Amino acid sequence: MSIRFPGPAAPALALVLASLAGAAAAHEIAGNRFFPATLAIDDPGVNDELAAPTIAMTKSGDEPPVKELDFSGEYSKRITEAFAISAGPTWTRLFAPGGPTGTGASGFQNLDTTFKYRFYKDPVHELIMSVGLSIEWGGSGASGVGADKFSTYTPTFFFGKGFGDLPDTVWWARPIALTGVVGYAIPGSARTLTFDPDTGDTGIELHPQFLNWGLSLQYSMPYLKSAVYDFGLPDFVNRLIPIVEASFQTPAANFAGTGLRTTGTVNPGVIWVSNYFQVGFEAIIPINRDSGRNVGALAQLHVYLDDLFPTTIGKPIFGGPVAPARPF
């Protein structure tokens, strides 16, 4: 009996892509600050919205490398003003020499569901914090594209902080915002016993636990115009939010002998926001060979259902938009 793992690159890329596809992002407002939905990492927002489609193109760090194309969508629904459930599928196309037979494969990844509760919001200091639980439902996807047979549970902490409270001497930095996420992925099964019918060998495939963490650094042109200094720039420019996202996965437990190490990507890009939707484009830059090869690309259309359909599907199931009790 031996302990084995199918090479470090394949699971590493799967983790990277799973984190990209599972980014249950939601836009959020705290005082002057509008936090857009981020593309690569989840953000602290709780809202009614639809991210569809999200398209990602990457190339794995395997030898030979495998090109992968992902289409995903996600629907987020508020149950109350501060609690939402989101779910969405991801369809994956692995080009040759990927897949079990080396000729490519396609199919759905496991379905992801996220429960998120926003427990703190400070409009003055533009601070938001949320907690959540993401579940990847094992066996709901196609094994040919790497979907696990076991479920994975990821309790997660989210935060967002705008820097509008900086002093006048650094007024130019007030449009900056930082969001972050820290989660711990726990597979529902610690290992899988394997058997090779050709050789008769048996083995154990470990299912490591991972620390999933990431950040986004944003510079909000809408914030600059409406709260700091109106330069009279064109409307298109005033709707841009240049952004750099970073998403990492660090093996934390049950990975002895697997050769796994921290993987992740850094994604520079830009988001353009309107009153009802946003579009975003990012490059996907692997931080090391295990994380992928070459620069990939990520694009997303994100619709604000709470703004488009405020009286029907865009409001919480329990309690609607909160109207003030008295005139200000």
Added chain:
Amino acid sequence: MRYTTISALLLLSLRVDIYAAHAHAFLDHADPRVGNTVKSPPRAVALWFTQNLESAFSTIEILDANGARMNAGNASVDASDRKLLRVPVKVLPAGTYTVKWHVLSVDTHTTEGNFTFHVAP
């Protein structure tokens, strides 16, 4: 046939809703302009938002550097342009002024914010 009927009803309901769609009201621009310096004191501060506003629940507060309220009346939504909220102000000496706004868009979304402008000596 059943799915066609259901789909048609769903699309109809969304279509009805989208005609009534109103997003959060964000500040589009202001007079005096956000962060800018004006040579002569303004008689009023005007804010244009991205959505129509409910007048009774929308307000502007003008504060000087010491926190003294400089409003000369109540803020009101313009009758012919419901995205425009305006408040008369007292004579403003040279200095920095903070504008605090809090508005309710017609779909009951509330938003708030603040910015400063300067009156030149």
